[in-house]
Amino acid sequence: MNQAFLSALIIGVSFVLYSCGDSNAQSGVPPIPNTNEPDWLVGQFSDDAIYKNLCAVPRIGPDSNGDTFLDSQGTAMHEKMWLRSWTHDTYLWYSEVDDNNPSHFSVADYFSQLKTNELTPSESLKDNFHFSQSTEQYNQRTQSGVTSGYGISWEYVSASAPRRLIVRYTEPNSPAAIAGVTRGYELKKIDDIDFVNATSEANVDKINAALSPSDTGQTFNFVFSDTTGKVLLATNLTSANIELQPVQNVKTIHTSAGKMGYMQFNSFIRTGQDGLINGFQEFVDQGITELVIDLRYNGGGLLAMASQVAYMIAGNAQTNNQIFETLEFNDKYPNVDPITGNTIQPTPFYTKAIDWNSNKLTSNTLPSVDLTRVFILATANTCSASEAVINGLRGIDVDVVLIGDTTCGKPFGFYATDNCSTTYFTIQFQGVNAKNFGAYSDGFKPVSSPIFDDQLPGCTVTDDFTSALGNEDEPLLAAAINFAESGLCPITTTLANKEVKVENTGNAINTPNTLLESMKILTPISEP
Structure with missing residues (x-):
């Protein structure tokens, strides 16, 4: 099998080998200490490797996760110049980034403005997914599920x-x-x-x-x-x-349409693999004929795991030798991945479990329910790798019925990349399915009669929080059951306890970085 790529969030959240998460795998010699600030010349860009790991405050020794890094003494200007060159080389819309003088910004503020300010046809920002986080915190969550x-x-x-x-x-x-x-x-x-x-x-x-x-x-x-x-x-x-448990509330529901499996799946992180395998094996053992995957709060993560989930839904007959997703980078790299240097190869439907420590496929075949239709429960928090599951399945003509609301709209992804204690996320690719479709930046929409490629059959239902997830009376799950039995949406879908957010009046509390939950992050995967 050719080498392919994966994603961790959405949004999120394993990574390129020289990024956070496995910096010991980084090749080469630590950079020579340099405290002489580099010069900025507008429109002139050096290789980002010149500035990599030159830090104003280098890390010494392993962090709390046991990760070690190749930091050496540099300056804040080295960090900003690395961000500048790295963006110019790998950012999907690099030509739309203003080349502002880095000396006018802090490192964090400089990174924040290294993105396009262009709008989509719907007048929303083209890039809503540009952010950074402490490497130590990011590794803790995505690697250990803590x-x-x-x-x-x-x-x-x-x-x-x-x-x-x-x-x-x-x-x-x-x-x-x-x-x-x-x-x-x-x-x-x-x-x-x-x-x-x-x-x-x-x-x-x-x-x-x-x-x-x-x-x-x-x-x-x-x-x-x-x-x-x-x-x-x-x-x-x-x-x-x-300790996060990405897979919860696995159950089988008896309906007039047949046995229906239900699974709440909250994040495509490494620790979710065992729960997914156990859940799908339970569905196989129960002989389900309908399936509901609850992704309403799943912002994404590992693209490889998204491919695994899609395989476990569709099975071998529908996925054999099929493409799950192909990555498209900026126009400097039509055939080569700019991060790994490898020739771009489509991501297949992964049929095996993955050893996340070595990023290799194991010999353990995944269970699959071999269905031609799946119900996805979704909200605006359903993002990135979650949307990749939807798009990948539609690329091989598996019917996806969307229940809930329009998804977040993130066909893009990135390699989470560490430099000087911070992990940076900047859009580096767009994913397209086997039919070469990936234009869903305004999200997938549930409609009664789909016309456009970003519209799916399904029902708009408000997430009202009054019933437990997995309860057959919970509105989104109840709508999926009703649709499976009758082909119809519920008559009323509006409930009172979901309100429109008010304007910020100056006393707003801090809100979590939802971008961290909307990730499609790549890392190379190989045969054992």
Whole structure:
């Protein structure tokens, strides 16, 4: 098999071998220390390798994840010049980036403006997916499946007063789950501060400190209510390192259309592979004839895992020798991947489990349910690698029925790349399916009678948080069941507890970096 590429998020979130995550695999000798700042000349670009790993504050020794790096002494200007050359070489829309003087910016601010400001035909920004994160935090989440907090996935309905923050779900065995916090709970108070209406800077700072604790072992008192304002729970929550469980609520539902499998899948990260395999094996053993994959909060991740999921849905007969996705880089690289230097090869439908430590396929064949139709539960948080599953299946004529709302619209991806303690994400490619379609930057839309390629058969249904995920009465799942049985959408799909976000009035709380959850990240995969 030819070498192909994968994605970690959406958005997200294993990576190029010289990026964060496995820097020991980096070849070569550490750069020579250099404290003489390089000069910027407009329109003239040096090879980015000249500036790579020359850091204002080099890392010394392994970080908390055990990762080591090839940092050497440099300056902030070296870091900015690396970003500049790297962007000019690999960014998908490099010709649309203004060549501003780096000395006028901090490193972070300089990276933030190294992107196109052009708009799509629908008048939205062409690039909404340009961001960076601490390498140490990024590696912890994507490699070990660990994140700090209470184990709550929040829906930020409104970040400004009057605020509204709703629990989407909790991670099993997390502090929140153990305390009894559940889907649909709304946050009302933190340490006796009125979360909904607080406006003072001091109180907003305290709220942010509680929602995003700086370390484990920090305890705050949370008060939750239902949508009517009735207090349901007042409890102390202590921050901890949370082991994410990407696959949850695997079950088989008996319907008049036959046995239907349901799986909630939250992130395409390494630790999700075992849960996916076990879940699909359960579906095979149960003999399901319909399948619902709940991707409503899945922002993406490993493209290789997206390919695996698509194979486990469609099976060998439909995917054999078929293309899952082909990557298109900028016009400097029509045939070669600019990051790896390898000839561009289509990503196949992966039929084997992957050893993520070595980025190699194993000899273990994945289970598959061999279906010609799948229901995908989606919202605007369904992004990147999740959308790649949809697009890849449609490329081989598997029917995808979309239930919920329009997806986020991210046919693009990147190699997560570390430099000087920060992992950078800049759009480097667009993915197209076997039919050469990848133009869904405005998202996939559920409609009754699809006309365009970014429209799918399905139903628009509001995510209302009043029923547990996986419950047959939960509106999105109920709509999928009804569609499977009758071919019809529910009569009413509008529910009251989902509100439009209000404008930022200056007292907004910090919101999470949702871009981190919308990743399609690549790394080379090879035969064992």
